[in-house]
Each structure stands twice: as structure tokens, then as C-alpha cells.
Amino acid sequence: MKIGIIGGGSIGLLLAHYLMKQHDVCVYVRSIQQMQRLKSEGLLFEKDQKCDKEILNATLFSNWTGEEELTIIAVKQYQLSPVLAHLTVANTNKKAAFLFLQNGMGHLKELKDIEVNNILVGTVEHGANKLNVNHVIHTGEGLINIALFRGEFTPGLTDLFESPINHFPFVIKDSYLDMLSKKLIVNAVINPLTAALNVSNGTLIENPHYYSLFKKLYKEVSSVIRIREKEKAFAYVEDICRKTAANRSSMLKDIDENRLTEIDAILGYVLEQAKKKEIATPISAFLFEMIKGKEY
């Protein structure tokens, strides 16, 4: 199957490495420098301290015409607008599908308006880190959950799920809302707290004072974002802190590296929903401003 990946960042390059084992993949990037490096030097893929060099088909996003059966959008949530504008004007194949992999839920309202038939959303449970424009490290093996947002599973997609790729599973979920809510709660609790307190994920449950904040924030966020089996969901968030104890969250890394964060898509979305539902969320509002202040 022909697959286009928009965004040659950590997740885009990770996807390219695994998907090109079985598919015809092209990565669409936005800088000429990245395109040239990928073309001339290939992709350096690193895992378990072993690094391989691979030939990768890459071009500029302005050349994307929508010819692929599947286009995966792997840019950050706040980078989506210009991408969506281009996806909408391109004359895409009606049988094509689009898969959006952004964290948070802020992008859902933007997807409602785009004129493409088949839209999927996904959550990424892998860890990946782009070291430079053509070098990515697979830091944590996980999986990608996928659910239908609109339209249908096209034949190409069925092919993707039925021919599994080693170490890179896709799992189909019935409800996109349940799937995204579960991940949103994880990111809404861990990311802003670690970024505000400047601590790794594990410290949130090891330090009793931070753990108290962690529980209060979970209670608040889960009163807004409806989730089945709240206690089980709380144990899940704790378990992620334990499993990724030494990691610095993506929001903390964004702050460290002077980049924008995905706070709007994560706590911003929670605050928007809280306002609609008239639920008081003082801790989330406080943390939201703290992160915005750090971004400023």
C-alpha cells in the first residue's frame, strides 16, 4: 500500500522505519534541509544501541497530492492548521484514509470540518526521540491504538492491520472517544505537573507532596472527562508513571528545549469542557497558566 507520512519528527520517522518494511512510504517534510539530508544520507534508525542506515523516500509537504491510500498526519497539534488547509484543497482519492496521531483532544473540532471521507484517530504508546533531521531513536516499544472518527475502514487499512509488523503493532479500538479520553487523562495529569515541577514522571508518585497534587488533579480532570471505571483509570495513570519513571514528559522536554507545548490540546481542552459543563477546575486552570507562562 502507498502511505504518506506528514511530518518527519520523532513519530513520523519512527513510523517510516517500520512501515517501509511492508509498504511504499513517502515522508512529507517542511524544510528543504531535512529533505536533502534524508535523500543524501538516508534515515538513521537507532534502537537498543544499534543504529541502521536506511534509504527513505522524502519530499516537501507542498508536493503532497493525496495519491496515497493512507496519509498519516504526525505533526504536533498546534502545527495542524496549515496541514489541514492543504489536505482540504488537494484533490484526494475518495477511497483514501487519513490517520491523525496527535496527543490531546483539541484537534477533534478541527477534523469535523475537513472534507475527506475516511478519518481515523490514534494514540501512540511508543517512545521516540528525533536526535537530528535524519536520526531517530526508538526509546520505548509500545503500540498504536486506532479508531474510526468518520467514514469507513478502507481496504488498504484492513491490509495494514491484517499484516502485522514485528515490534510495531496497531490495535483497533471501537470508540475513538473512549480511546482518546483515556490517553488525555494520562497526559493531562502527568505532563503539566512534571513540566511545572521540573521532575521526571516517577517523582510524581514517589514524592508524597507531589503525589497529593497528582491525586487532586486526577480527581478534577476525571470529573470533566468522563471515563469508565475511574479507579482502574487512576491505577493506569499511576502505572504509566511507574513504567516511565525515569522519563521526562514530552511537555517538560518541550519547555526545556524552548518549544511550544501541547498544553492547549491537553489541559486547554479539559478547561473548555469544564466551562461547558459548568464544573470548577481551579487546579487545571492554575497549571494551564503556569505552562503558558513558561512558554511565553
Ligand SMILES: NC(=O)C1=CN([C@@H]2O[C@H](COP(=O)(O)OP(=O)(O)OC[C@H]3O[C@@H](n4cnc5c(N)ncnc54)[C@H](OP(=O)(O)O)[C@@H]3O)[C@@H](O)[C@H]2O)C=CC1
Ligand atoms: N515522540 C513521542 O514519543 C510521542 C509523541 N506523541 C505525539 O505525536 C505527535 C507528534 O509528536 P513528535 O513526533 O514527537 O513531534 P515532533 O516535533 O518531533 O515532530 C513534528 C514534526 O512535524 C513537522 N511539521 C510541522 N508542520 C509541518 C508541515 N506543515 N508540513 C510538514 N511537516 C511539518 C515538524 O517539522 P520541523 O522539524 O521542520 O519543525 C516536525 O518534524 C504529537 O502530538 C505528540 O504528542 C505521542 C506519544 C509519544
Ligand SMILES: CC(C)(CO)C(=O)C(=O)O
Ligand atoms: C505517557 C507520557 C506521559 C510519557 O512521558 C507521555 O505521553 C508524554 O510524555 O507525552
